[in-house]
Amino acid sequence: MAPFSSWVQERHFPDLHIPISVDRLFSVFPEGPIQARDGDTLYLSNLDDIIGARVFTPTIYFYIVGGNSIDTVVGTLRDALAKVLVPYYPFSGRLRETKNKKLEVFFGPNQGVLMVQAHTELSLNHLGDLNVPNPGWSNLVYKFPDEGDYKVIDMPLVIAQVTRFSCGGFSLGLRICHCICDGLGAMQFLGAWASTAKTGSLVVDPNPCWDREIFAPRDPPIVKYPHVEFMKIEDISNLTNSLWEVKPLQKCYWLSREFQAHLKSVARPMDSLGCTTFDAMAAHVWRSWVKALNVKPVDFGLRLTFPVNVRPKLKTPPLKDGFYGNVVCVACATSTVSDLVNGSLQDVTRLVREARLGVSEDYLRSTIDHVAVDRPTKLEFGGKLTITQWTRFSMYETSDFGWGRAIYVGPLDLTPTPQVCVLLPEGVVANSNGAMVVCICLPEAAAHRFKQLLCLMDTS
Structure with missing residues (x-):
């Protein structure tokens, strides 16, 4: 292998089926009065209800615990969730469509969020490497038997499944509707839930803030950019x-x-702007993926998209502390196949950096107005790879509900949307040494080639 063989390692996981038995399903309601009555609605911004946010983000948490019965664990999670749903009451509502296919949150009787208690005869040891996501864990995250893909309307906005393993360990499988929060917003909500479970009384810091109206479209809308990220490309x-x-x-x-430091030094464009580790990594993964797939024709236009957190760039007005809605824009780098595979890694890194730096407050407002004028109704995959970075989320820090941090937090199955790549913090040691896990989908025929390219065996 290349000199980097100890720096880049493929992580293997077993082909699994986890048979589970569901013991009970029950709703959890806010335990006290909330700031909404039956019939009330809440505004969602175009960043919240854009087509790419109309999904549930499934994540799984694994815990090795002795001494706690599963009923105690479920009771602790349920009671803390009921407390947290008072300040975070929008999670207890439902989504519905209004005119022009726009979504809003509405409140009615008997809504709440869903909890599921389940068990399996397997032990956690059967699951293999708990450092990397495994599609075989899918039974640990609850889906309704007849649930369609991308269904968010009339669904509970939080679905939590606790599954006990025969060894006494358990998993918490979560699905949270992306329309209500982005990744940072989800960390805020989960941090409040975990802290409340740990202390037994409500802990919210900062106080949650809804305020989605600050992202209402302008009148008239002003679309200043081409927004290639949403374009339908045959x-x-x-x-x-x-x-x-x-x-x-x-x-x-x-x-x-x-390896990340070395890659950054190799990929850095020769100018004064430098690059981030993400710029270098995204460029390298995109280029390696396209080369490994041997994409044809060579003049075909490709897109690399990635979400950018716009919170730090908002000045008019700055965002209030505790805002947990979607404040991400989709950055988009473009290249022909030929330029991508024949150009230097530095050239590709420059493209990624330009796309990232191009996301400004002005770009965010243009995105909101673009959706108002021409609301995308389906996800577009033409020529696209989407890279999403989870390494900066406080996933492990917010995973201690009173029985210690999870040994793994993260996604499980990328294959339903195989044009998505996720960059994860390393599990167990939870980022203590800055290692990263790259998860990506490839046909079997391209996998070996991709690994070689990822190891920089081709440094042209």
Whole structure:
């Protein structure tokens, strides 16, 4: 292998089926009065109800605990959730469509969030490597038997499944509706839930703030940018077919902090602006993925999209502390196949950096207005890879509900949307040494080539 073989390691996980038995399903309601009555509604911004946010984000938490019965664990989680749902009451509502397919939150009787208690005869040892996501964990996250893909309307906005393993350990499988919060907002909500469970009394810091009206579109709307990220592009390449027609494999690669530092030094454009680790990593993964897939034709236009947190860039007005709605814009770098695979890694890093720096407050407002004028109604995959970075989320810090931190927090199955790549903090040691796990989908035929490219065996 290349000199980096100890710096880049493929992480293997077993092909699993986890048989589970559901013991009970029950709703959890806010334990006290909330700031909404039956019939009330809440405004969602165009950043909240854009097509890419109309999903549930599934995450799984694994805990090795002795001494706590599962009934005690479920009771602690339920009681804390009931307390937290008072200040975070929008999570207890439901979504519905209004005119022009816009979503809003509405409140009615008997809504609440859903909790599921389940068990399996397997022990956690059966699951293999708990450092990397495994599609075989899917039974640990609850889905309704007849639930369609991307269904968010009339659904509980938080679904939590606690599954006891025979060894006494357990998992917490969560689905949170992306329309209500982005990743940072979810961390705020989960931090409040965990702190409340740990102390037994309500802890919210900062106090949650709804305030979605600050992202209302302008009148008249002003769309200043082309917003290529939403454009429908006819995919005349072999890219989409190679990923959707044959079920691709989910692949996970552990990258040491040393490798990331080396990559950043190799990828840095020769100018005064430098680059971030994300710029270098996104450029390298995108280029390696396209090369490994051998995308044709070479003049086909590709897109790399990635969410950018716009909170630090908001000045008019600055965002209130405790705001937990969606404040992300989709940045988009573009290149032909030929330029991507034949150009230098520094050139590609420059493209990623330009896309990231191009996301400003002005761009955010233009995005909101674009959606008002021309609301995208389906996800567009033409020529696209989306990279999403979870390494900066306080996933492990907010995972202690009173029985210690989770040994793994993160996604489980990327294969339903195989044009998404996730950058994760390393599990167990929870980022203590800065290692990263890259999770990406590839057809079997391209996997070996991708690993070679990822290890910088081709440094042109």
